[in-house]
Amino acid sequence: MKCFADFIKLKIAIRESELDVILSNFKVKQVKKGQLILKRGQIANQYHYVKSGALRFFFGEFDHQLTALVVFQNDFFTEISSLNPQKPTRFNIEAIEDTELIYIDKPKMEKLYQQFPAWQEFGRITWEAMAVRMIDQIISFQTLSAEERYLEFLEKSELIQRIPVKQIASYLGITPNALSRIRKNIK
Numbered sequence: 400m401k402c403f404a405d406f407i408k409l410k411i412a413i414r415e416s417e418l419d420v421i422l423s424n425f426k427v428k429q430v431k432k433g434q435l436i437l438k439r440g441q442i443a444n445q446y447h448y449v450k451s452g453a454l455r456f457f458f459g460e461f462d463h464q465l466t467a468l469v470v471f472q473n474d475f476f477t478e479i480s481s482l483n484p485q486k487p488t489r490f491n492i493e494a495i496e497d498t499e500l501i502y503i504d505k506p507k508m509e510k511l512y513q514q515f516p517a518w519q520e521f522g523r524i525t526w527e528a529m530a531v532r533m534i535d536q537i538i539s540f541q542t543l544s545a546e547e548r549y550l551e552f553l554e555k556s557e558l559i560q561r562i563p564v565k566q567i568a569s570y571l572g573i574t575p576n577a578l579s580r581i582r583k584n585i586k
Contacts, residue, residue, distance in 0.1 A: 400425070403448050403501050406473055410524050413517040421518055424507045430454075430494040437492040443481035445502045449474045452498025453561055456490045457569070466569040468536075469495070469562065475525050495562060545573045546581045 400422050407418065430436055430452070437443055439458065449472050456468040456478070467490065470476050481488035482505060503511075511518045539548055548571050562570075568578040 400427075400501065402450055402473075406448065406475070407521060411517050411521045413515075413521075417515050417517060421511055421515065424511060425501050425503045428500050428502060430498040430500060432494050432496050432498075434494050435491050436494070436500070437478055437481075437488055437490065439489060439491050440487045441481075442485055443478035443488055444505050446475065446477045446482075446505070446508050448501040449476075450499040450501055452500075453495045454492055454498060455495050455562075455566060455570075456492050457566075458490050464566075464569060466566050469566075469570060471561075476529070479526070479529070495566065540572060545571060545577060546584065548572070549578065549581050550585070 403425070404418060404422060407413065407421070413421075425448075427450070436447070436454065449470055451472050453469060453471045455466050455470075457464045457466045459465050478488050478490060478492060480486075481490075508522075512522060539551065543551065552567070552571065564578060565575050568575045571578065573581075
């Protein structure tokens with residue numbers, strides 16, 4: 400839990416005694432590559448911190464899967480469009496490599512928000528950052544070419560090695576063939 404405690408302390412100022420109580424409400428789970436932590440139609444009821452590994456949010460079936468979001472080590476996330484309204488999710492969330500998660504159930508998170516103002520601040524900062532990330536992604540899709548989006552994605556070079564080409568293409572909103580052409584042109 401030390402890495403998660405350090406992550407929290409980077410976001411907010413918090414007393415060690417409060418942090419200890421908060422961390423005691425979290426659990427750890429291992430997720431194997433290809434395993435789903437949430438299936439389309441289920442209702443999200445947990446918040447997660449990625450201690451190691453990576454997951455993707457996708458929708459669609461078989462060869463027509465569209466990757467909407469990828470989360471990596473040191474990301475704190477939930478499927479917010481399902482969790483807050485308590486509606487069935489439109490996404491599947493799948494481990495794209497063996498992943499270790501630190502998680503908390505929604506009722507415990509809500510109780511901690513009420514109990515600790517600093518933890519409320521953590522939630523606000525986290526969700527504001529997620530909103531900015533999503534806005535940046537939307538703007539990228541509206542203003543950049545596929546090649547420019549790929550070059551932007553390359554800036555996160557370690558990610559390229561960890562995600563299958565088909566999923567990178569899906570995330571960029573292009574076909575694997577189009578991604579191959581872009582890669583050839585860049586070399």
